[in-house]
Amino acid sequence: xxxxxxxxxxxARPIYSAAANSPHAIDIHLLPLRMHExxxxxxxxxxxxxxxxxxxxxxxxxxxxxxxxxxxxTIKTGSIPLVLPKMHDCIAILLGSNEEYASHLADSPxxxxxxxxxxxxxxxxxxxxxxxAAKNEIFGKTYESLCCQYGEDNAEYLLSVATAWERNYQRAxxxxxxxxxxxxxxxxxxxEAAKRKWKFEIVAAKDSILVSLLHGAWLDPGxxxxxxxxxxxxxxxSFDNNFHRITPPNKAEN
Amino acid sequence: MEEIIKEIYQGVVKGNAxxxxxxxxxxxxxxxxxxxxxxxxLIEAMREVGRLFENHEYFVPDxxxxxxxxxxxxxxxxxxxxxxxxxxxxxxxxxxxKGDLHNxxxxxxxxxLEGNGFQVIDLGTDVSAEKFVDAIQEHQPDIVxxxxxxxxxxxxxxxxxxxxxxxxxRSLVKVMIGGAPVTQSYAEEVRADxxxxxxxxxxxxxxxxxxx
Numbered sequence: 035x036x037x038x039x040x041x042x043x044x045x046a047r048p049i050y051s052a053a054a055n056s057p058h059a060i061d062i063h064l065l066p067l068r069m070h071e072x073x074x075x076x077x078x079x080x081x082x083x084x085x086x087x088x089x090x091x092x093x094x095x096x097x098x099x100x101x102x103x104x105x106x107x108t109i110k111t112g113s114i115p116l117v118l119p120k121m122h123d124c125i126a127i128l129l130g131s132n133e134e135y136a137s138h139l140a141d142s143p144x145x146x147x148x149x150x151x152x153x154x155x156x157x158x159x160x161x162x163x164x165x166x167a168a169k170n171e172i173f174g175k176t177y178e179s180l181c182c183q184y185g186e187d188n189a190e191y192l193l194s195v196a197t198a199w200e201r202n203y204q205r206a207x208x209x210x211x212x213x214x215x216x217x218x219x220x221x222x223x224x225x226e227a228a229k230r231k232w233k234f235e236i237v238a239a240k241d242s243i244l245v246s247l248l249h250g251a252w253l254d255p256g257x258x259x260x261x262x263x264x265x266x267x268x269x270x271x272s273f274d275n276n277f278h279r280i281t282p283p284n285k286a287e288n
Numbered sequence: 289m290e291e292i293i294k295e296i297y298q299g300v301v302k303g304n305a306x307x308x309x310x311x312x313x314x315x316x317x318x319x320x321x322x323x324x325x326x327x328x329x330l331i332e333a334m335r336e337v338g339r340l341f342e343n344h345e346y347f348v349p350d351x352x353x354x355x356x357x358x359x360x361x362x363x364x365x366x367x368x369x370x371x372x373x374x375x376x377x378x379x380x381x382x383x384x385x386k387g388d389l390h391n392x393x394x395x396x397x398x399x400x401l402e403g404n405g406f407q408v409i410d411l412g413t414d415v416s417a418e419k420f421v422d423a424i425q426e427h428q429p430d431i432v433x434x435x436x437x438x439x440x441x442x443x444x445x446x447x448x449x450x451x452x453x454x455x456x457x458r459s460l461v462k463v464m465i466g467g468a469p470v471t472q473s474y475a476e477e478v479r480a481d482x483x484x485x486x487x488x489x490x491x492x493x494x495x496x497x498x499x500x
Contacts (some may be wrong), residue, residue: 101439103468122439132440139440143387143414180349188303188353195352195392202389202413273442273474 035059036091038114039248040083041098043067044124046151047211048241049098052248060096060248067156070102070123077107088112094262096247100127101271106278108270109263116263117252119243120277128209130240138237144203146232148223149239150216206232209239292320293329296361300333301340303353305360312364322368326405330358330365334403338488348396351487355399362402376407378498381423382433383411384467385444390437393467396487397433404491417444417451424457431494434480436467445470446478462497466490 036059041049043064053060063083069076080097087095092114099105100121109116121127125147126135138145180189206227208220220236227234243259246252252260261278263269272279289297292315299308308330315325337354340346346354362369380401384394391413398408409427411419420432432452436442445465452458462481465474475483481497484490 101469103437103439104471107471126440136440139387139438143389184303184349184353187306188356191356192349192352195395199390199392202391271439271469271471273477 035093035250037061037094037096037248037250038083038087038090038092039063039096039098040065040080041096042069042102042124043155044149044151045098045127045244046155048128048239048244049248051213052241052245055245056248056250058248058250061092067152070099070105074107076102076105077109080109084109084112084114084116087114090114098127098244098247100124101277104271106269106271108268110268111263111265113265115265116269117247118261118263118269118278119247120259120261121243125209127243128239129237130242138207142205145205145207146203146227147207147209148219148226149209150211150219153219153222200230203230204232206230206234208234208236210236211239212241289328290320292318293325296325296329297333297336300330300354300357300361301336303350303357305353305357308357308361309364312361316364316368321372322365323372323374326362326365326369326374330361330403331405334358334400337403338400338491341486341488351396351400355396355403358403359399377405377500378430378494379407379409379427380431380433380494381409381411381420381427381429381461382435383415383420383423384413384435384437385441385448386414386416387444388436388438388441389413390435390467393437393487394433394435397435397466397484397490400487400491401494404495406491406494417448420448421451421455421457424452424455424461429461430498431462431464433490433494434463434465436465436470439469442467442469442474445474445480449478449480464490464493464497 039060039062041064043066046064049062053062065079095114095116097118100119100123102123119127122132122135126132128149129135177189180192206223208223224234246259251257252262263280266283268281269278292311296308296311299311312325337346337351341351382394382398384391398410401408409423411423434445434448436445449463464482464484465480466484470483472483482493484493
């Protein structure tokens with residue numbers, strides 16, 4: 035079969051690897067990191083891709099995204115079905131399990147996660163920042179530019195707001211990939227953790243969800259890890275363990 | 289509007305905390321009424337800041353520095369306000385739900401509410417249902433605001449609402465919710481009283497919930 039995979043850059047290496055070993059032919063398009071932080075933007079991009087692919091020779095569009103906050107306001111499929119993992123976000127996907135993610139959150143909610151693609155493809159390591167509406171605007175500017183725009187007094191205040199999040203975190207986790215070659219990124223994450231005085235831990239990353247996605251495990255009628263959105267349907271976030279709510283063709287959404 | 293009140297107003301809109309403090313000191317020494325300074329110089333200014341944000345002319349940093357300027361002014365006016373018995377617009381208990389440490393959005397809601405005359409009790413982050421119930425008992429707020437930024441933690445919102453119900457407090461408070469994964473549909477599903485997508489609209493919602 036032939037699939038088109040649209041995914042976040044955070045999954046670049048495992049997705050390329052899974053595609054190379056898949057029994058299916060797969061085309062891949064990666065979208066930039068952190069698009070979920072701009073409300074509506076990711077949803078728009080996915081809709082655009084679905085439109086562009088319409089009429090194309092694909093058996094399914096595979097989405098390499100979790101719920102990731104609330105990017106999925108409404109997605110409508112054309113003639114090609116859509117496959118989405120029933121996962122909360124990239125960390126759950128890289129851990130291979132929502133349950134393991136929940137366990138980490140319960141034990142240590144103040145955990146900051148690092149992975150190879152996150153470091154390789156992200157901003158400079160000095161610019162890591164939390165999720166939040168204020169992040170891009172404050173971290174997007176240097177201290178000097180904040181001074182120019184708001185004056186030194188306000189610049190100091192804005193930086194204190196922007197860096198306050200670090201005090202809420204106590205632990206850094208490096209997601210160790212199953213292949214070698216990530217030593218540089220691991221070291222960067224360890225240095226970052228030391229700089230912020232966080233406890234540093236290594237947890238094995240798993241590519242099981244991404245392999246299942248790209249190898250077509252969801253074709254199995256017993257699959258429960260993925261939502262398959264039929265053609266001419268719409269899907270949005272569901273607020274329960276189903277993760278996604280599908281509205282079939284010719285039915286009004288509720 | 290008196291010139292000095294206009295200057296205080298502009299100081300808040302422009303985020304100039306030092307100017308606001310200086311002008312308020314002068315205004316108080318000149319015999320201006322604290323409530324007048326608060327309502328026309330500070331609260332009206334924050335209303336304008338909210339409008340500029342909704343129009344995409346102001347962004348989060350602009351709101352933060354304006355709110356900071358306003359807070360600087362409120363601190364100076366506080367003794368006079370207490371003496372005059374000026375009532376706050378309402379009382380709000382705010383917190384980010386259990387398991388969630390994100391607070392920038394919640395903090396912005398706090399400063400915007402305070403900037404609009406609300407008294408805010410901020411419970412911080414990672415707040416359990418029990419702590420919300422205790423806070424309602426202690427502070428008797430008009431509104432409880434719940435924030436969640438992860439789909440994994442937003443499921444704590446209905447648990448907290450249920451805890452408030454089980455404690456017999458649900459009819460005593462309005463519940464408003466917000467945060468990245470939260471939506472109007474979700475608010476209706478969990479039977480919250482309202483949802484706000486940003487700090488500026490949280491103020492509008494809070495006032496509406498109190499019929500103001």
